[in-house]
Amino acid sequence: MVWLLLLAAILACSRGDSQVTEIVSSSSQPTRVFTNTPQPSATPTATPTEEPPTPTLDPIPVRISPTPDDIRATPQFRQNSETHVVRYGDTLNYLAHRYGVAMGQIQVANGLQDPNLLAIGQILVIPPPTPEAPGPSYKIIPDSELVYGPSAVDLDSILRVISPESSLANYYEEVDDVMMTGPEILQMTAENYSVNPRLLLAVLEFQSRWVRGDSEDIGFDLFPIGWYDQDRIGLASQMYWAADQLNAGFYRWRAGWLGPYVFPDGRVVPPGPGVNAGTVAVQYLFSQLYSVEEWRKIVDENGFSLTYESLFGDPFSGSIEPILPPDLAQPALSLPFEKGVMWSYTGGPHSAFGNSGPWAALDFAPSSNTPGCYPSSEWVAAAADGVVVRSERGQVIQDVGQDGNEQTGWVLFYLHIDTFERVPAGTYLQVGDRIGHPSCEGGISTGSHLHIARKYNGVWIETEGAFPFDLGGWVPKSAGYAYEGSLIRGTEELKACACRADYNQISH
Numbered sequence: 001m002v003w004l005l006l007l008a009a010i011l012a013c014s015r016g017d018s019q020v021t022e023i024v025s026s027s028s029q030p031t032r033v034f035t036n037t038p039q040p041s042a043t044p045t046a047t048p049t050e051e052p053p054t055p056t057l058d059p060i061p062v063r064i065s066p067t068p069d070d071i072r073a074t075p076q077f078r079q080n081s082e083t084h085v086v087r088y089g090d091t092l093n094y095l096a097h098r099y100g101v102a103m104g105q106i107q108v109a110n111g112l113q114d115p116n117l118l119a120i121g122q123i124l125v126i127p128p129p130t131p132e133a134p135g136p137s138y139k140i141i142p143d144s145e146l147v148y149g150p151s152a153v154d155l156d157s158i159l160r161v162i163s164p165e166s167s168l169a170n171y172y173e174e175v176d177d178v179m180m181t182g183p184e185i186l187q188m189t190a191e192n193y194s195v196n197p198r199l200l201l202a203v204l205e206f207q208s209r210w211v212r213g214d215s216e217d218i219g220f221d222l223f224p225i226g227w228y229d230q231d232r233i234g235l236a237s238q239m240y241w242a243a244d245q246l247n248a249g250f251y252r253w254r255a256g257w258l259g260p261y262v263f264p265d266g267r268v269v270p271p272g273p274g275v276n277a278g279t280v281a282v283q284y285l286f287s288q289l290y291s292v293e294e295w296r297k298i299v300d301e302n303g304f305s306l307t308y309e310s311l312f313g314d315p316f317s318g319s320i321e322p323i324l325p326p327d328l329a330q331p332a333l334s335l336p337f338e339k340g341v342m343w344s345y346t347g348g349p350h351s352a353f354g355n356s357g358p359w360a361a362l363d364f365a366p367s368s369n370t371p372g373c374y375p376s377s378e379w380v381a382a383a384a385d386g387v388v389v390r391s392e393r394g395q396v397i398q399d400v401g402q403d404g405n406e407q408t409g410w411v412l413f414y415l416h417i418d419t420f421e422r423v424p425a426g427t428y429l430q431v432g433d434r435i436g437h438p439s440c441e442g443g444i445s446t447g448s449h450l451h452i453a454r455k456y457n458g459v460w461i462e463t464e465g466a467f468p469f470d471l472g473g474w475v476p477k478s479a480g481y482a483y484e485g486s487l488i489r490g491t492e493e494l495k496a497c498a499c500r501a502d503y504n505q506i507s508h
Contacts, residue, residue: 102266137272149458193243248356249284261287339508348485348496365449373440382429394442415451
Protein backbone atom coordinates (compact mmCIF):
# COMPACT_ATOMS: atom_id res chain seq x y z
CA MET A 1 0.00 0.00 0.00
CA VAL A 2 1.32 3.42 -0.92
CA TRP A 3 0.60 6.59 1.02
CA LEU A 4 1.47 9.40 -1.42
CA LEU A 5 2.80 12.63 0.00
CA LEU A 6 3.04 15.93 -1.81
CA LEU A 7 5.62 15.36 -4.55
CA ALA A 8 6.63 18.95 -5.12
CA ALA A 9 7.21 19.45 -1.42
CA ILE A 10 10.35 17.51 -0.76
CA LEU A 11 11.73 18.00 -4.28
CA ALA A 12 12.35 21.67 -3.47
CA CYS A 13 14.08 20.93 -0.21
CA SER A 14 17.51 22.43 -0.56
CA ARG A 15 16.87 25.68 -2.34
CA GLY A 16 18.47 28.42 -0.26
CA ASP A 17 16.49 31.44 -1.46
CA SER A 18 14.99 33.47 1.37
CA GLN A 19 12.05 35.84 1.25
CA VAL A 20 13.27 39.44 1.33
CA THR A 21 10.74 41.68 2.99
CA GLU A 22 12.61 44.94 3.58
CA ILE A 23 16.02 46.36 2.81
CA VAL A 24 17.38 49.42 4.59
CA SER A 25 20.67 51.08 5.39
CA SER A 26 21.85 52.55 8.67
CA SER A 27 21.57 56.23 9.52
CA SER A 28 25.20 56.84 8.50
CA GLN A 29 24.11 56.58 4.86
CA PRO A 30 21.04 58.02 3.11
CA THR A 31 18.08 55.87 4.12
CA ARG A 32 17.01 53.31 1.54
CA VAL A 33 13.75 51.44 1.92
CA PHE A 34 13.29 49.36 -1.19
CA THR A 35 10.07 47.45 -0.53
CA ASN A 36 7.64 48.50 -3.28
CA THR A 37 10.28 50.71 -4.90
CA PRO A 38 10.06 50.80 -8.70
CA GLN A 39 12.78 48.66 -10.21
CA PRO A 40 15.00 49.13 -13.27
CA SER A 41 13.53 47.59 -16.37
CA ALA A 42 14.38 43.93 -16.82
CA THR A 43 13.71 41.45 -19.58
CA PRO A 44 11.61 38.35 -18.83
CA THR A 45 14.81 36.27 -18.86
CA ALA A 46 16.55 38.53 -16.35
CA THR A 47 19.17 39.67 -18.88
CA PRO A 48 21.15 42.62 -17.45
CA THR A 49 19.95 45.89 -19.00
CA GLU A 50 23.08 47.85 -18.11
CA GLU A 51 26.63 46.79 -17.41
CA PRO A 52 28.59 47.97 -14.37
CA PRO A 53 31.82 49.81 -15.22
CA THR A 54 35.12 48.11 -14.54
CA PRO A 55 36.60 49.72 -11.38
CA THR A 56 39.61 51.99 -11.85
CA LEU A 57 42.33 50.81 -9.48
CA ASP A 58 45.93 51.70 -8.84
CA PRO A 59 48.27 49.75 -11.12
CA ILE A 60 49.18 46.34 -9.71
CA PRO A 61 51.98 44.16 -11.08
CA VAL A 62 50.42 41.51 -13.29
CA ARG A 63 50.75 38.05 -11.73
CA ILE A 64 52.29 35.48 -14.01
CA SER A 65 49.78 32.69 -14.33
CA PRO A 66 51.06 29.44 -12.81
CA THR A 67 51.46 26.26 -14.79
CA PRO A 68 48.07 25.43 -16.30
CA ASP A 69 46.12 22.30 -15.53
CA ASP A 70 46.28 19.41 -17.94
CA ILE A 71 44.72 20.51 -21.20
CA ARG A 72 41.54 18.61 -21.92
CA ALA A 73 40.60 17.25 -25.29
CA THR A 74 39.02 19.83 -27.57
CA PRO A 75 35.25 19.36 -27.30
CA GLN A 76 33.57 18.03 -30.41
CA PHE A 77 30.37 19.99 -30.79
CA ARG A 78 27.32 18.52 -32.45
CA GLN A 79 26.97 19.16 -36.16
CA ASN A 80 23.35 18.08 -36.36
CA SER A 81 20.11 18.72 -34.52
CA GLU A 82 18.82 16.28 -31.94
CA THR A 83 15.57 15.86 -30.03
CA HIS A 84 14.74 16.20 -26.35
CA VAL A 85 11.64 14.89 -24.60
CA VAL A 86 10.52 17.41 -21.97
CA ARG A 87 10.48 16.08 -18.42
CA TYR A 88 9.18 17.47 -15.14
CA GLY A 89 11.33 20.44 -14.10
CA ASP A 90 12.73 21.23 -17.56
CA THR A 91 12.91 24.89 -18.57
CA LEU A 92 14.13 26.47 -21.77
CA ASN A 93 16.99 28.10 -19.87
CA TYR A 94 18.05 24.72 -18.42
CA LEU A 95 17.95 23.09 -21.85
CA ALA A 96 19.96 25.93 -23.39
CA HIS A 97 22.78 25.42 -20.89
CA ARG A 98 22.56 21.65 -21.08
CA TYR A 99 22.93 21.57 -24.85
CA GLY A 100 25.12 24.67 -25.24
CA VAL A 101 22.75 26.64 -27.46
CA ALA A 102 20.78 29.85 -27.12
CA MET A 103 17.23 29.79 -25.77
CA GLY A 104 16.19 31.79 -28.81
CA GLN A 105 17.54 29.09 -31.12
CA ILE A 106 15.43 26.42 -29.41
CA GLN A 107 12.42 28.70 -29.44
CA VAL A 108 12.72 29.44 -33.17
CA ALA A 109 13.49 25.82 -34.11
CA ASN A 110 10.28 24.67 -32.41
CA GLY A 111 8.01 27.62 -33.15
CA LEU A 112 7.42 28.29 -29.44
CA GLN A 113 5.23 31.34 -28.93
CA ASP A 114 5.80 31.43 -25.18
CA PRO A 115 9.23 30.18 -23.99
CA ASN A 116 7.81 29.69 -20.49
CA LEU A 117 5.26 27.09 -21.58
CA LEU A 118 6.59 23.56 -21.99
CA ALA A 119 4.57 20.36 -21.67
CA ILE A 120 5.81 17.11 -20.15
CA GLY A 121 6.36 14.68 -23.02
CA GLN A 122 6.75 17.47 -25.59
CA ILE A 123 9.43 16.70 -28.20
CA LEU A 124 11.80 19.60 -28.87
CA VAL A 125 14.32 19.94 -31.67
CA ILE A 126 17.68 21.11 -30.31
CA PRO A 127 19.79 22.77 -33.03
CA PRO A 128 23.58 22.37 -33.00
CA PRO A 129 25.66 24.99 -31.18
CA THR A 130 27.70 27.58 -33.05
CA PRO A 131 30.67 28.20 -30.74
CA GLU A 132 33.03 31.16 -31.07
CA ALA A 133 36.76 31.27 -30.31
CA PRO A 134 37.68 29.84 -26.86
CA GLY A 135 37.98 32.10 -23.86
CA PRO A 136 41.25 33.20 -22.20
CA SER A 137 43.43 30.56 -20.55
CA TYR A 138 44.55 32.90 -17.79
CA LYS A 139 44.00 31.24 -14.41
CA ILE A 140 42.13 33.59 -12.09
CA ILE A 141 42.01 31.64 -8.81
CA PRO A 142 43.08 28.18 -7.63
CA ASP A 143 40.38 25.68 -6.72
CA SER A 144 41.06 26.15 -3.01
CA GLU A 145 40.02 29.83 -3.26
CA LEU A 146 36.60 28.95 -4.62
CA VAL A 147 35.44 26.88 -1.65
CA TYR A 148 34.78 27.78 1.98
CA GLY A 149 37.82 25.74 2.94
CA PRO A 150 41.09 25.92 4.90
CA SER A 151 42.05 29.36 3.59
CA ALA A 152 38.82 30.80 5.04
CA VAL A 153 39.25 29.58 8.63
CA ASP A 154 40.12 33.08 9.87
CA LEU A 155 36.93 34.79 8.74
CA ASP A 156 37.52 37.88 10.90
CA SER A 157 40.70 38.75 9.02
CA ILE A 158 38.87 38.40 5.70
CA LEU A 159 36.14 40.79 6.80
CA ARG A 160 38.71 43.47 7.69
CA VAL A 161 38.90 44.53 4.05
CA ILE A 162 35.37 45.97 4.38
CA SER A 163 35.59 49.74 4.80
CA PRO A 164 33.55 51.08 7.76
CA GLU A 165 32.07 53.69 5.41
CA SER A 166 31.16 51.24 2.67
CA SER A 167 27.71 50.25 1.49
CA LEU A 168 28.30 46.70 2.74
CA ALA A 169 29.27 47.79 6.26
CA ASN A 170 26.18 50.01 6.55
CA TYR A 171 23.67 47.67 5.00
CA TYR A 172 20.76 45.93 6.72
CA GLU A 173 18.22 43.53 5.31
CA GLU A 174 15.39 41.50 6.80
CA VAL A 175 15.91 37.87 5.75
CA ASP A 176 13.47 35.21 6.95
CA ASP A 177 12.15 37.59 9.62
CA VAL A 178 15.65 38.33 10.96
CA MET A 179 17.36 41.70 10.46
CA MET A 180 20.89 41.02 9.24
CA THR A 181 23.90 43.22 8.46
CA GLY A 182 25.78 43.12 5.18
CA PRO A 183 28.74 41.17 6.63
CA GLU A 184 26.33 38.70 8.26
CA ILE A 185 24.65 38.09 4.90
CA LEU A 186 28.07 37.54 3.34
CA GLN A 187 28.99 34.98 6.02
CA MET A 188 25.63 33.22 5.71
CA THR A 189 26.07 32.91 1.94
CA ALA A 190 29.60 31.53 2.32
CA GLU A 191 28.41 28.95 4.87
CA ASN A 192 25.27 27.90 3.01
CA TYR A 193 26.85 27.48 -0.40
CA SER A 194 30.39 26.69 0.83
CA VAL A 195 31.89 29.46 -1.31
CA ASN A 196 34.97 31.38 -0.18
CA PRO A 197 33.99 34.75 1.33
CA ARG A 198 37.09 36.32 -0.24
CA LEU A 199 35.78 35.51 -3.69
CA LEU A 200 32.30 36.78 -2.83
CA LEU A 201 33.76 40.05 -1.54
CA ALA A 202 35.90 40.49 -4.65
CA VAL A 203 32.91 39.91 -6.95
CA LEU A 204 30.83 42.41 -4.97
CA GLU A 205 33.59 45.01 -5.09
CA PHE A 206 34.19 44.52 -8.79
CA GLN A 207 30.51 44.79 -9.61
CA SER A 208 29.32 47.61 -7.35
CA ARG A 209 32.26 48.88 -5.20
CA TRP A 210 30.26 47.99 -2.10
CA VAL A 211 33.26 46.70 -0.12
CA ARG A 212 35.41 49.84 -0.14
CA GLY A 213 32.88 52.53 -0.85
CA ASP A 214 29.40 53.24 -2.17
CA SER A 215 28.08 52.71 -5.68
CA GLU A 216 26.91 55.83 -7.48
CA ASP A 217 24.38 53.83 -9.47
CA ILE A 218 20.94 53.37 -7.90
CA GLY A 219 20.63 50.12 -9.84
CA PHE A 220 23.34 48.61 -7.65
CA ASP A 221 21.46 49.62 -4.52
CA LEU A 222 18.81 47.15 -5.63
CA PHE A 223 21.00 44.67 -7.51
CA PRO A 224 24.52 44.87 -6.03
CA ILE A 225 25.84 41.92 -8.06
CA GLY A 226 24.37 43.35 -11.26
CA TRP A 227 21.87 40.57 -11.96
CA TYR A 228 18.74 42.54 -12.88
CA ASP A 229 16.01 40.11 -11.93
CA GLN A 230 12.92 41.45 -10.20
CA ASP A 231 12.85 38.32 -8.03
CA ARG A 232 16.45 38.94 -6.88
CA ILE A 233 16.26 42.32 -5.16
CA GLY A 234 18.62 42.93 -2.25
CA LEU A 235 22.04 41.74 -1.16
CA ALA A 236 20.98 38.33 0.18
CA SER A 237 19.18 37.23 -2.97
CA GLN A 238 21.92 38.62 -5.22
CA MET A 239 24.66 36.89 -3.23
CA TYR A 240 22.74 33.61 -3.28
CA TRP A 241 22.49 33.83 -7.05
CA ALA A 242 26.19 34.62 -7.48
CA ALA A 243 27.26 31.77 -5.17
CA ASP A 244 25.00 29.37 -7.07
CA GLN A 245 26.56 30.39 -10.41
CA LEU A 246 30.07 29.97 -9.03
CA ASN A 247 29.21 26.49 -7.79
CA ALA A 248 27.63 25.62 -11.13
CA GLY A 249 30.80 26.36 -13.05
CA PHE A 250 33.15 24.84 -10.47
CA TYR A 251 31.45 21.49 -9.98
CA ARG A 252 30.42 20.99 -13.59
CA TRP A 253 34.02 21.43 -14.70
CA ARG A 254 35.23 19.00 -12.02
CA ALA A 255 32.66 16.51 -13.31
CA GLY A 256 34.01 16.67 -16.85
CA TRP A 257 31.89 19.42 -18.44
CA LEU A 258 33.69 21.03 -21.38
CA GLY A 259 31.43 24.02 -21.91
CA PRO A 260 30.51 26.12 -23.70
CA TYR A 261 29.45 29.22 -21.78
CA VAL A 262 26.04 30.42 -22.98
CA PHE A 263 25.77 34.21 -22.81
CA PRO A 264 22.58 36.23 -22.26
CA ASP A 265 22.42 37.12 -25.96
CA GLY A 266 22.72 33.47 -26.98
CA ARG A 267 26.35 33.45 -28.11
CA VAL A 268 28.44 30.48 -26.95
CA VAL A 269 32.15 30.37 -26.07
CA PRO A 270 34.16 27.30 -25.04
CA PRO A 271 36.52 27.60 -22.04
CA GLY A 272 40.16 28.19 -22.96
CA PRO A 273 42.70 25.36 -22.78
CA GLY A 274 44.42 24.70 -19.46
CA VAL A 275 41.97 26.47 -17.15
CA ASN A 276 41.12 24.99 -13.74
CA ALA A 277 37.76 24.57 -12.00
CA GLY A 278 38.15 27.71 -9.87
CA THR A 279 38.81 29.81 -12.95
CA VAL A 280 35.89 28.25 -14.81
CA ALA A 281 33.64 29.16 -11.88
CA VAL A 282 34.55 32.85 -12.17
CA GLN A 283 34.30 32.80 -15.96
CA TYR A 284 30.89 31.13 -15.72
CA LEU A 285 29.55 33.77 -13.34
CA PHE A 286 30.63 36.69 -15.49
CA SER A 287 29.34 34.98 -18.65
CA GLN A 288 25.85 35.43 -17.19
CA LEU A 289 26.37 39.18 -16.66
CA TYR A 290 28.27 40.56 -19.64
CA SER A 291 28.59 40.50 -23.42
CA VAL A 292 31.25 38.26 -24.92
CA GLU A 293 33.52 41.23 -25.69
CA GLU A 294 33.37 42.64 -22.16
CA TRP A 295 33.69 39.16 -20.65
CA ARG A 296 36.94 38.46 -22.47
CA LYS A 297 38.47 41.56 -20.87
CA ILE A 298 37.10 40.80 -17.39
CA VAL A 299 38.44 37.24 -17.23
CA ASP A 300 41.89 38.11 -18.58
CA GLU A 301 44.85 39.24 -16.45
CA ASN A 302 43.85 42.92 -16.41
CA GLY A 303 40.24 42.42 -15.41
CA PHE A 304 38.64 40.93 -12.29
CA SER A 305 42.00 39.58 -11.07
CA LEU A 306 43.21 43.11 -10.31
CA THR A 307 40.27 43.74 -8.00
CA TYR A 308 40.80 40.41 -6.24
CA GLU A 309 44.52 41.05 -5.76
CA SER A 310 43.96 44.60 -4.53
CA LEU A 311 41.85 43.16 -1.72
CA PHE A 312 43.65 39.92 -0.85
CA GLY A 313 46.89 39.67 -2.82
CA ASP A 314 47.95 36.83 -5.10
CA PRO A 315 45.37 34.03 -4.69
CA PHE A 316 47.93 31.42 -5.72
CA SER A 317 50.37 32.41 -2.97
CA GLY A 318 50.10 29.81 -0.22
CA SER A 319 47.10 28.09 -1.79
CA ILE A 320 46.30 24.54 -0.72
CA GLU A 321 46.44 22.29 -3.76
CA PRO A 322 45.10 19.80 -4.44
CA ILE A 323 42.14 20.68 -2.28
CA LEU A 324 41.22 16.97 -2.16
CA PRO A 325 44.26 14.80 -1.31
CA PRO A 326 44.86 11.76 -3.53
CA ASP A 327 44.54 9.33 -0.59
CA LEU A 328 41.20 10.71 0.58
CA ALA A 329 38.66 8.18 1.87
CA GLN A 330 35.25 8.65 3.46
CA PRO A 331 35.06 7.76 7.17
CA ALA A 332 32.54 5.13 8.20
CA LEU A 333 29.03 6.61 8.26
CA SER A 334 25.76 5.24 9.59
CA LEU A 335 22.20 5.90 8.49
CA PRO A 336 21.19 9.30 9.96
CA PHE A 337 18.29 8.15 12.14
CA GLU A 338 17.73 5.93 15.16
CA LYS A 339 17.89 2.17 15.02
CA GLY A 340 14.66 0.22 14.81
CA VAL A 341 12.74 3.14 13.25
CA MET A 342 11.46 2.99 9.68
CA TRP A 343 12.13 5.99 7.40
CA SER A 344 11.43 6.66 3.72
CA TYR A 345 14.10 7.30 1.11
CA THR A 346 12.49 10.34 -0.50
CA GLY A 347 15.21 12.02 -2.53
CA GLY A 348 18.02 10.59 -4.64
CA PRO A 349 21.16 12.57 -5.51
CA HIS A 350 20.49 16.30 -5.84
CA SER A 351 22.03 19.70 -5.15
CA ALA A 352 23.71 20.15 -1.77
CA PHE A 353 22.44 23.74 -1.54
CA GLY A 354 20.78 26.05 -4.02
CA ASN A 355 19.72 25.16 -7.52
CA SER A 356 23.00 24.56 -9.34
CA GLY A 357 25.30 22.90 -6.84
CA PRO A 358 26.75 19.41 -7.15
CA TRP A 359 24.55 16.40 -6.50
CA ALA A 360 25.95 15.84 -3.03
CA ALA A 361 22.75 15.39 -1.01
CA LEU A 362 20.17 12.72 -0.21
CA ASP A 363 16.75 13.05 1.45
CA PHE A 364 15.05 10.91 4.07
CA ALA A 365 11.66 11.43 5.72
CA PRO A 366 10.10 9.78 8.76
CA SER A 367 7.45 7.32 7.67
CA SER A 368 4.11 8.89 8.42
CA ASN A 369 0.63 9.19 7.03
CA THR A 370 0.69 12.93 7.75
CA PRO A 371 1.65 15.02 4.71
CA GLY A 372 3.20 18.49 4.81
CA CYS A 373 5.35 20.33 7.33
CA TYR A 374 4.11 18.62 10.47
CA PRO A 375 5.88 18.38 13.85
CA SER A 376 7.71 15.07 13.91
CA SER A 377 8.52 13.08 17.02
CA GLU A 378 11.19 11.09 15.18
CA TRP A 379 14.86 11.89 15.66
CA VAL A 380 17.63 12.60 13.19
CA ALA A 381 20.73 10.85 14.56
CA ALA A 382 24.45 11.47 14.12
CA ALA A 383 25.91 9.45 11.25
CA ALA A 384 29.42 9.67 12.73
CA ASP A 385 31.35 10.82 15.78
CA GLY A 386 32.24 14.50 15.93
CA VAL A 387 31.55 17.92 17.41
CA VAL A 388 28.73 20.22 16.29
CA VAL A 389 30.42 23.37 15.00
CA ARG A 390 27.26 25.21 13.97
CA SER A 391 23.57 24.84 14.80
CA GLU A 392 21.29 27.49 13.28
CA ARG A 393 18.87 28.28 10.44
CA GLY A 394 17.65 24.67 10.31
CA GLN A 395 21.22 23.43 9.90
CA VAL A 396 23.48 21.27 12.04
CA ILE A 397 27.10 21.13 10.89
CA GLN A 398 29.12 18.29 12.42
CA ASP A 399 32.90 18.17 12.15
CA VAL A 400 33.99 14.59 11.57
CA GLY A 401 37.62 15.59 11.13
CA GLN A 402 37.91 16.36 14.85
CA ASP A 403 39.66 19.75 14.52
CA GLY A 404 36.55 21.81 15.30
CA ASN A 405 36.50 23.76 12.03
CA GLU A 406 33.76 23.71 9.42
CA GLN A 407 36.26 24.65 6.71
CA THR A 408 38.66 21.72 7.13
CA GLY A 409 38.45 17.94 6.86
CA TRP A 410 35.26 15.90 6.68
CA VAL A 411 32.03 17.66 7.64
CA LEU A 412 28.42 16.44 7.67
CA PHE A 413 25.65 18.87 6.73
CA TYR A 414 22.21 18.11 8.21
CA LEU A 415 19.43 20.41 6.91
CA HIS A 416 15.79 20.99 7.90
CA ILE A 417 16.39 20.33 11.60
CA ASP A 418 13.65 21.84 13.77
CA THR A 419 14.69 24.50 16.29
CA PHE A 420 12.83 22.58 19.01
CA GLU A 421 15.27 20.21 20.76
CA ARG A 422 17.97 20.83 18.14
CA VAL A 423 21.44 19.97 19.46
CA PRO A 424 23.47 23.13 20.29
CA ALA A 425 26.86 24.02 18.86
CA GLY A 426 29.76 22.67 20.86
CA THR A 427 28.10 19.33 21.59
CA TYR A 428 30.22 16.25 20.93
CA LEU A 429 28.14 13.52 19.31
CA GLN A 430 28.75 9.83 18.92
CA VAL A 431 27.16 7.71 16.21
CA GLY A 432 23.43 7.41 16.88
CA ASP A 433 23.18 10.39 19.25
CA ARG A 434 20.14 12.56 18.72
CA ILE A 435 20.52 15.73 16.63
CA GLY A 436 16.96 17.01 16.36
CA HIS A 437 13.65 16.49 14.58
CA PRO A 438 13.10 16.63 10.81
CA SER A 439 11.13 19.64 9.63
CA CYS A 440 10.86 22.16 6.79
CA GLU A 441 13.06 24.73 8.55
CA GLY A 442 16.05 26.17 6.73
CA GLY A 443 14.78 26.16 3.15
CA ILE A 444 11.78 25.96 0.87
CA SER A 445 9.92 22.72 1.46
CA THR A 446 6.40 21.61 2.28
CA GLY A 447 7.31 18.19 3.62
CA SER A 448 9.19 17.46 6.86
CA HIS A 449 12.38 15.56 6.08
CA LEU A 450 16.16 15.41 6.46
CA HIS A 451 18.55 16.63 3.77
CA ILE A 452 22.09 15.34 4.35
CA ALA A 453 25.33 16.07 2.48
CA ARG A 454 29.12 15.85 2.96
CA LYS A 455 32.03 18.25 2.52
CA TYR A 456 35.80 17.87 2.65
CA ASN A 457 37.96 21.01 2.97
CA GLY A 458 34.88 22.98 1.93
CA VAL A 459 34.30 20.94 -1.25
CA TRP A 460 30.88 19.37 -1.57
CA ILE A 461 31.46 15.67 -2.21
CA GLU A 462 29.11 14.20 -4.79
CA THR A 463 27.08 11.16 -3.83
CA GLU A 464 28.61 9.09 -6.62
CA GLY A 465 32.08 8.85 -8.10
CA ALA A 466 35.43 8.45 -6.36
CA PHE A 467 33.88 8.84 -2.88
CA PRO A 468 30.40 7.25 -2.88
CA PHE A 469 28.08 8.39 -0.09
CA ASP A 470 28.14 5.13 1.88
CA LEU A 471 25.63 5.14 4.75
CA GLY A 472 25.91 1.87 6.64
CA GLY A 473 26.56 -0.05 3.44
CA TRP A 474 23.82 1.70 1.45
CA VAL A 475 25.25 3.46 -1.64
CA PRO A 476 23.24 5.80 -3.91
CA LYS A 477 22.89 5.50 -7.65
CA SER A 478 21.47 8.38 -9.68
CA ALA A 479 18.87 7.88 -12.39
CA GLY A 480 20.13 10.91 -14.32
CA TYR A 481 17.69 13.47 -12.94
CA ALA A 482 17.80 15.28 -9.61
CA TYR A 483 16.03 13.46 -6.75
CA GLU A 484 15.67 10.26 -8.75
CA GLY A 485 17.64 7.07 -8.24
CA SER A 486 18.23 4.19 -5.87
CA LEU A 487 19.97 3.12 -2.69
CA ILE A 488 21.80 -0.17 -3.10
CA ARG A 489 23.25 -2.56 -0.54
CA GLY A 490 24.39 -5.84 -1.98
CA THR A 491 21.37 -7.35 -3.72
CA GLU A 492 18.91 -4.95 -2.02
CA GLU A 493 17.67 -1.88 -3.86
CA LEU A 494 15.37 0.96 -2.74
CA LYS A 495 13.82 3.49 -5.11
CA ALA A 496 13.67 7.18 -4.19
CA CYS A 497 10.15 8.55 -4.04
CA ALA A 498 8.60 11.60 -2.37
CA CYS A 499 6.09 9.21 -0.86
CA ARG A 500 5.75 6.33 1.58
CA ALA A 501 5.87 3.07 -0.33
CA ASP A 502 7.03 -0.51 0.10
CA TYR A 503 9.97 0.13 -2.23
CA ASN A 504 11.50 3.09 -0.34
CA GLN A 505 11.34 2.01 3.31
CA ILE A 506 14.67 1.85 5.13
CA SER A 507 15.90 1.20 8.64
CA HIS A 508 19.01 0.00 10.44
